[in-house]
Amino acid sequence: xxxxxxxxxxxxxxxxxxxxxxxxxxxxxxxxxxxxxxxxxxxxxxxxxxxxxxxxxxxxxxxxxxxxxxxxxxxxxxxxxxxxxxxxxxxxxxxxxxxxxxxxxxxxxxxxxxxxxxxxxxxxxxxxxxxxxxxxxxxxxxxxxxxxxxxxxxxxxxxxxxxxxxxxxxxxxxxxxxxxxxxxxxxxxxxxxxxxxxxxxxxxxxxxxxxxxxxxxxxxxxxxxxxxxxxxxxxxxxxxxxxxxxxxxxxxxxxxxxxxxxxxxxxxxxxxxxxxxxxxxxxxxxxxxxxxxxxxxxxxxxxxxxxxxxxxxxxxxxxxxxxxxxxxxxxxxxxxxxxxxxxxxxxxxxxxxxxxxxxxxxxxxxxxxxxxxxxxxxxxxxxxxxxxxxxxxxxxxxxxxxxxxxxxxxxxxxxxxxxxxxxxxxxxxxxxxxxxxxxxxxx
Amino acid sequence: xxxxxxxxxxxxxxxxxxxxxxxxxxxxxxxxxxxxxxxxxxxxxxxxxxxxxxxxxxxxxxxxxxxxxxxxxxxxxxxxxxxxxxxxxxxxxxxxxxxxxxxxxxxxxxxxxxxxxxxxxxxxxxxxxxxxxxxxxxxxxxxxxxxxxxxxxxxxxxxxxxxxxxxxxxxxxxxxxxxxxxxxxxxxxxxxxxxxxxxxxxxxxxxxxxxxxxxxxxxxxxxxxxxxxxxxxxxxxxxxxxxxxxxxxxxxxxxxxxxxxxxxxxxxxxxxxxxxxxxxxxxxxxxxxxxxxxxxxxxxxxxxxxxxxxxxxxxxxxxxxxxxxxxxxxxxxxxxxxxxxxxxxxxxxxxxxxxxxxxxxxxxxxxxxxxxxxxxxxxxxxxxxxxxxxxxxxxxxxxxxxxxxxxxxxxxxxxxxxxxxxxxxxxxxxxxxxxxxxxxxxx
Numbered sequence: 001x002x003x004x005x006x007x008x009x010x011x012x013x014x015x016x017x018x019x020x021x022x023x024x025x026x027x028x029x030x031x032x033x034x035x036x037x038x039x040x041x042x043x044x045x046x047x048x049x050x051x052x053x054x055x056x057x058x059x060x061x062x063x064x065x066x067x068x069x070x071x072x073x074x075x076x077x078x079x080x081x082x083x084x085x086x087x088x089x090x091x092x093x094x095x096x097x098x099x100x101x102x103x104x105x106x107x108x109x110x111x112x113x114x115x116x117x118x119x120x121x122x123x124x125x126x127x128x129x130x131x132x133x134x135x136x137x138x139x140x141x142x143x144x145x146x147x148x149x150x151x152x153x154x155x156x157x158x159x160x161x162x163x164x165x166x167x168x169x170x171x172x173x174x175x176x177x178x179x180x181x182x183x184x185x186x187x188x189x190x191x192x193x194x195x196x197x198x199x200x201x202x203x204x205x206x207x208x209x210x211x212x213x214x215x216x217x218x219x220x221x222x223x224x225x226x227x228x229x230x231x232x233x234x235x236x237x238x239x240x241x242x243x244x245x246x247x248x249x250x251x252x253x254x255x256x257x258x259x260x261x262x263x264x265x266x267x268x269x270x271x272x273x274x275x276x277x278x279x280x281x282x283x284x285x286x287x288x289x290x291x292x293x294x295x296x297x298x299x300x301x302x303x304x305x306x307x308x309x310x311x312x313x314x315x316x317x318x319x320x321x322x323x324x325x326x327x328x329x330x331x332x333x334x335x336x337x338x339x340x341x342x343x344x345x346x347x348x349x350x351x352x353x354x355x356x357x358x359x360x361x362x363x364x365x366x367x368x369x370x371x372x373x374x375x376x377x378x379x380x381x382x383x384x385x386x387x388x389x390x391x392x393x394x395x396x397x398x399x400x401x402x403x404x405x406x407x408x409x410x411x412x413x414x415x416x417x418x419x420x421x422x423x424x425x426x427x428x429x430x431x432x433x434x435x436x437x438x439x440x441x442x443x
Numbered sequence: 444x445x446x447x448x449x450x451x452x453x454x455x456x457x458x459x460x461x462x463x464x465x466x467x468x469x470x471x472x473x474x475x476x477x478x479x480x481x482x483x484x485x486x487x488x489x490x491x492x493x494x495x496x497x498x499x500x501x502x503x504x505x506x507x508x509x510x511x512x513x514x515x516x517x518x519x520x521x522x523x524x525x526x527x528x529x530x531x532x533x534x535x536x537x538x539x540x541x542x543x544x545x546x547x548x549x550x551x552x553x554x555x556x557x558x559x560x561x562x563x564x565x566x567x568x569x570x571x572x573x574x575x576x577x578x579x580x581x582x583x584x585x586x587x588x589x590x591x592x593x594x595x596x597x598x599x600x601x602x603x604x605x606x607x608x609x610x611x612x613x614x615x616x617x618x619x620x621x622x623x624x625x626x627x628x629x630x631x632x633x634x635x636x637x638x639x640x641x642x643x644x645x646x647x648x649x650x651x652x653x654x655x656x657x658x659x660x661x662x663x664x665x666x667x668x669x670x671x672x673x674x675x676x677x678x679x680x681x682x683x684x685x686x687x688x689x690x691x692x693x694x695x696x697x698x699x700x701x702x703x704x705x706x707x708x709x710x711x712x713x714x715x716x717x718x719x720x721x722x723x724x725x726x727x728x729x730x731x732x733x734x735x736x737x738x739x740x741x742x743x744x745x746x747x748x749x750x751x752x753x754x755x756x757x758x759x760x761x762x763x764x765x766x767x768x769x770x771x772x773x774x775x776x777x778x779x780x781x782x783x784x785x786x787x788x789x790x791x792x793x794x795x796x797x798x799x800x801x802x803x804x805x806x807x808x809x810x811x812x813x814x815x816x817x818x819x820x821x822x823x824x825x826x827x828x829x830x831x832x833x834x835x836x837x838x839x840x841x842x843x844x845x846x847x848x849x850x851x852x853x854x855x856x857x858x859x860x861x862x863x864x865x866x867x868x869x870x871x872x873x874x875x876x877x878x879x880x881x882x883x884x885x886x
Contacts, residue, residue, distance in 0.1 A: 005782050005783075006782065006785045006787075009783075009785050009787055009788055010785065010786075010787040013787045013788055013791070014787065030663065032663065036781060036782070036783060039783065040778070040783040040784070040785070040788055041788055041791075042788075042791045042795070153629075156625070156626065156629045157626075157629050157630050158626070159626050160608075160624075160625065160626040162665045162666070162667075163608070163665070163667050163684070164608060165603075165606070165607060165608050165667065181603075182599070182603065182625065183599065183600075183601070183602050183603040186596075186599045186600050187600050215688060215692070216692070218688070219685060219688040219689060219692070220473065220475065222605045222606070222685055223605070223606075224605075224606050224608065224667040224684060241606070241667060241684030241685075241687070241688065242662060242665055242684075244684070244688050245658060245661070245662040245684065245687050245688060245691060246662060248688060248691030248692055248694075248695055249658070249659070249662070249691050251691075251695055252691055252694055252695045252698060253777065255695060255698050255699060256698060256773065256776070256777055256780075256858070257773055257774075257777060259702055259769075259773060260766075260769045260770045260772070260773035260774075261766075261770065262770060262773055262774065266774065268774060268778055268783060268792065269791070269792070269795060272795065272798040272799050272802055273802065275795075275799045276799050276802045276803045276806070279767070279770050279799070279803065280803065280806070282766060282770065283763060283766055283767060283803065283807060286762055286763065286766045287759070287763060287807070287810070287811065289762075290758050290759040290762045290763065291759060291814065293758050294755050294756055294758060294759055297754065297755045297758070298755045301751045301752075301755065304747070304751045304754050304755075305748065305751045308744045308747045308748045308754075309744075311740065311747045311751075311754035311757070312737050312740045312741045312744065312747075313737055314754070314757070314758075315733050315736050315737060315740070315757075315758075315761070315870065316730070316733040316734060316737055318758070319729055319732075319733045320726060320729065320730060320733065323703075323704075323725060323726055323729045324722070324726060326702075326703045327703045327704065327705060327722050327725065329703070330699065330700055330702065330703035330705055331700075331703075331705065331709065331711060333699070334696065334699055334700060335483070335711055337699075338479060339448055339449065339479070340448075340452075340479060340482065340483040340711060341483070342449045342452050342453065342483070343453075344449075344452055344453040344456045344457065345452055345456055345483055345484055345485075348456070348484075348485045348712070349711065349712070352485070352712060352715065352718075355715045356715050356718045356719050356722070359715055359716065359719045360719045360722065360723065360726065363719070363723070364723075364726060364730070367730070368730070371734065415699070427758065
């Protein structure tokens, strides 16, 4: 699979290929493979490749692209070209790309849609991007609760939507009543009322559920799809396994990127100035915390001048605290995400982490103290760094538990901001403990 | 959903509840919720809670627990108790927990299994944990390619397995021939040979495919399950949407934990000594890199003694390089995972990252230089730190591209080791550039 993409990348990037051979290479792959290949080449070649894609395939490829890549491409197209792209756009596609489009172009797209699709778009757009309601699948097998089995079986002779192994029953006002699995339908007698076949196991997802929570619920249900309903239990559509798989795959990618303060929509070949400025925010935040740490070091200038070894060993103290703290933090962030951490077990958890911190602090204090003693031939310097390590790893354990719990209480995502705050705390605590103890014991 | 788990955690953790009320609270939740609640309480209370779980529910709960939690629990049980746990164990459950069991107990479990399940276990255990073959689902709707539609329809009257919207066809030797979707079956005439209804879209997954690759393939297929075959195309079973969702969910969790050198199977309340020692490896690796950085700082002891401001500002230079480098690294690691980075686009990518690094280096050099000038009232110190920032951010961009690509070539996972190597490089490069330039220009 990936080799095909690699081949296409090479075709698109090397100059000597004819438009025909590019066109042919593109038409042989699925839209998501083409989108990935386009995202893997510099912008100039991307424009050229785009010109060689058949009009009929362009929208599908555009929908599959990551946000930033799509924006960069759309920026190059004129209105007429975009308008012709949108002749076949449906609600789902437009919801996917709407954030990359100026309002003017969204209006153009909406005008070309049929009433039903426009309605779906307007229903979806009111929800946030990470909520089920935005991505509802409207293709579903639906029947009135008052029909008989034989009538339901007739429904099945039409093409059924993907991920379908049941029929959803509604009452006269469109409220969801229950699900009937195919196998119960096949076994039943034709004259039985369909409502007698309802599966008790099947439940529903509320439209305002977070995507990851909905995916968890679907996985537990062992069904290929679950009905989505609004607050009045009106059946809006489905959340199916394809959406759940996509949710986790993108969540995984977002997690990977966010550790470096990046967005999962980032383009590999975004223009230099644009990349530099989006990355700048994270660098700026980091610079502020680094200057804070420097300010604390600055307090001990006089000490550093007299004992230069302290300056040499500073990074050891700070980084050991940072690592120990982020281990605790990570465990707590996962626990919060899983709903494992509650008021009732927080005290036991804190006490356990402080014990681990204490034990690790003492062990590594001995190791580092001995190395320092051997390196600088100063027993007192060994004692100073050992004590500083104990203080800092202990502080790290305390912060590793309390910072994410506090952030969570304040409804700030601890996965994003937790580690910046934590390493600032452990850096400063480490420098102050080490240089402060040095001032007391070595001068 | 999570509130129920929180309630159970509180019930299990507070002393005053009677065994009956604990038993009742447990029986009201699903096995995975109970497993999560057990993982959320200290070990002593966990043992007590376990004693109040009905024998019939214990295996299901054990299977749902994370690896370390399961191991800690099994350690407490005697052989007789474990043997009675395993009276109903099937291949899938045993494959899930086998790594937490000593061989002796695996043998006990195998003896109690029926022949078919034992065979499935032995087929699965030869595969690695991250490969499809290990987790094959053996419940499937299967038919000979030579039957007629009417016979296939009769098959459907039995209870169909989860995630089933098609029948798999095999030839006489058990080789996979194709899939027939339910809707084509319903539309067809009873006398039509089933082989005429084969869906061309449906393909298969090879048994040795990585789980995440299989999940991607399943998502692209828009089917609820795909057949799994061996090298001779013999049909072994299925890979369904439930397995794909679980794959991504666990992958997401593993990613989250690995950033701190932790394993996704870690227990929130693992014993203190055990936690301290598992976390120690990562601390030890970090310590080595920190001492390496210190050794490089040590070279400039004489300089530091004369210009203490260098010691105060060291963390700024090192950390800016670390952040800039990990941004590039993260983008490249994602690109490698997606198959986006090939021999053909590596040069363009490197050149783009070096430009971003150069631009960001110059911008931040100016900011940091000006702040330093204002803080220490030394224009030359401002020049020194500015130049060091440019050198280090440029080095960071270079390492951020080359380190993961080299690791990938050496078949080492760049997501795991990349950031440790990178920050070591940027720390050392930062200190050497800053202190080296300081020695040249300030003394």
